[in-house]
Amino acid sequence: MSEERIQLKINGLPVEVAQGTSVAAAILNSGRTSFRQSVDEESRGPVCGMGICFECRVSVNGHPHIRACMTTCEAGMEVITFG
């Protein structure tokens, strides 16, 4: 395991994580549990953690509906949550 750290932005704020961290882990580590809102405006966050439930979708580099649990953080990545 590399100890290399990378920087990305979550909702515009800089966050530093170990390389290989999933976007879902990065969001949770930053203290957020609500990733998005359902159609009825209820909070949603990761449930399965393995790409099946689609509850953890966030916007990554301007692309909406990206599963945070299936996406690995990259340097300079811009993540937006809708919690």
Added chain:
Amino acid sequence: MGQNFDAIVVGGGIVGCACAYFLSRDLKRVLLIERGPIGGGSTAAGMGHVVVMDDSPAQFALTNYSQQLWMELYPQLNHACEPRMTGTMWVAADEEEFSHVEGKRDFYVKNGLPAEVLDTKSLEEAEPSLRKGLPGGLRIPQDSVIYPMAAAQWLLGQAQLRGCTVMLGQSVTKAKNGEATLQDGTVLSARYIVNSAGDHASSLTPEIKIEPRKGHLIITDRYPGYVNHQLVELGYLKSAHEMSQESVAFNAQPRATGQILLGSSRQFVGWNDEIDRALIAKMVKRAEEYLPSISQLSVIRTWVGFRATTSNKLPLIGFLPSDPKMLVAAGHEGLGITTSVATGMLIADLVAGRPSKIDRSPFAPTSGVAA
């Protein structure tokens, strides 16, 4: 049982529901029979584009009249019906297609419908997701979209408020001379029977020839603003008219939720209701020619449905020549949501012996169009 009805409507798709809606304004005892859920067949499988089509004078008259009727109903519809004035954008893929746009606009304008030609720049402004550099398009602002299943249920609900009764879970196996035989052997009698069984209308009335024409649809997750109008390629009519085995045309609809409905395919493959993955891929490839970023969108479902297709591409609306108590309202192909309400009105006019606002003769189920 032998119960006496004024009219029995067989089939609770949007066309049957519209027939019940208008018949129940004139008649006390109307019964609608549906074997599955209301609006659960072709009605549920389609897009719900309320569109005026200019491909033949009869089709134009019917779609135009029906759109006017929908516009009168829109303020009354419930929230679930989601009527929205998106307009249609007919998109030209090349200069050859664009050269026909002005003639098409002139036809609409001459017939009293607003229509606007957009050049490359104004098309890009109106629909930023479209490929850059397309020659232009034609905007028909009064076209709209609606949620078909909810609209069918609303029409029938209004009919029920006027006393129409509904029988669910029963199919009609025979209908002749004002007698409808149910699957369980019950015979119901009525002054009039309307066959609005859609893609299954031929099995009840063998004299008419209606074939199932399979279509695939794709729906994406929610991407509000990705598409603003119902986008249709100008070559769409070519695809719809081609009576070949298989054709694909680009057609994208923004739903009220921000989801994109993506079509379309046409196939004559009988009642095979399997999803054809290769054809879905062709539809996406076709869409990519217009919306290059479409494959970045997340698809949540694909499904198939069957259009009720006649040989002359017009629905059959009217009395069956061989049976003065039997009417047909079927064969609406890909336009049943648009033309349902005009069909219901024409059927009610026929039963009441009234003249109609449009010429009914092109739709009459005569021997000319039967089989």
